[in-house]
Amino acid sequence: MKSWTSFLAAAAVATALSLPAFAARTDLVIGIPLEPPHLDPTAGAAAAIDEVLYANVFEGLTRIGPSGEVLPALAESWDISEDGTVYTFRLRSGVKFHDGSDFDAEDVKFSLDRARAEDSVNAQKILFEAIDSVEAVDPATVKIMLKHPQGAFLYNMGWGDAVIVAPESADTNKEKPIGTGPFRFENWAKGASIRLAKADSYWGEPAYLDKVEFRIVPDAAAAVPALLSGDVQAFPFFQPDGVAQIEGDPRFRIEVGATEGETLLSMNNKKEPFDKLQVRQAISYALDRQAIIDGASAGLGTPIGSHQSPASKAYVDLTGTYPHDVARAKELLKEAGLENGFKTSIKLPPPSYARLGGEIIASQLREIGIEAEIIPVEWAQWLDQVFTRKDYDLTIVSHTEPNDIDIYSRKDYYFNYDNPAFDKVIAELNLTSDEAKRNELLGQAQKILADDAVVGFLYELPKVGVWDAKLEGFWKDAPIQANDVTKVRWTD
Known part of the structure; x- marks a missing residue:
């Protein structure tokens, strides 16, 4: 009996040693709020393109x-x-x-x-x-x-x-992207998801994950159930209004970081009456930034007074340039010959920060006599009408490109802003490599934009990341518009 028991024990040990060690999970479904218009980062302005492909494929x-x-x-x-x-x-x-x-x-x-x-x-x-x-x-x-x-x-x-x-392959990258990154493109089910697979021939350190699916989940109402059910395991850019339903659940990790997303009430500076400084200043005074942040971003976001991320060493706090002041706003409209206000329109792209923010801002403008008709548009319409053809009065959008204050010096940019003094600062900045001098010039540029009230500076878009607590390797901050999954892995 003793020898038989010993035999069974030895057999069990041998069997255990012969079995492969438990392997960590290697697939991942990531939720993204917007579907890219195409898949070529070199041929489009939409942040959603880089959010799938940057560092992963290209x-x-x-x-x-x-x-x-x-x-x-x-x-x-x-x-x-x-x-x-x-x-x-x-x-x-x-x-x-x-x-x-x-x-x-x-x-x-x-x-x-x-x-x-x-x-x-x-x-x-x-x-x-x-x-x-x-x-x-x-x-x-x-x-x-x-x-x-x-x-x-x-x-x-x-x-x-x-x-x-x-x-x-350059001409076909919009539909079938071919890059050199650790993941290769596998499939795009339009309106549903984009799938990537590990590139076996990658030159560098291989990715931990074998399969990554970017699933389009456009709103928090759908995102929360997707997380809770496990259908989606991560939302690196989660909509702030859904955080309250996830907080306290030990299955998930929530990380709030910084972005390069200056959220703006953009104005068409060459279109009447926005070509008048007093009108742009009046609108700036009418804006209650904190109310906008509370209503459109669940209280998450840092107020800004010019075009620079508060996370930047060059940031200058200019939020005091136009504090919320309805009386002063009305005075400026009167100086502009618009004592009785005027009618305008505000085109709003799909993100909740724009749609919710637009409702709040329209209400705030109404307090000073400006009636803003709200016009919801899809991204393709926004890119065509607003960004390309400059056919708009007001709009709301987050500019998520990094260190992009120079966009105000571009003569064909949709703000239609033109200031030789600003252009001179940017020209000097482009020739300067010394960090201290660059920061000084960036401070000057921020001050000019604030004084000119080029746009209504609202807040820095927060990066709210929510993912399965067993995942690691996601970025907390977003210095560039990307969902880099090259280091993401399951811990057990």
């Missing part, structure tokens, strides 16, 4: 890290000439695109020349304006000559708009 010469730092990506290192006009990038070896083709210096030259070409459709074409020429020295070396020094050049090369694409 890579640039550099990349922006979770703290906003510039990190090597397809370029493993670089040298900068003493005068700051020549950048020599040494590229990583053994890199392949997801279709099996080799990555080399010619792909970099093609991508940058394409982005800055006269017929370029790149939404951030201005990022490449300083480039004079691009030379593929050899397959592993690229030399970029600038027209003048550009202090933010390495940072600019880390934007989603600057990712490297191959000439063979």
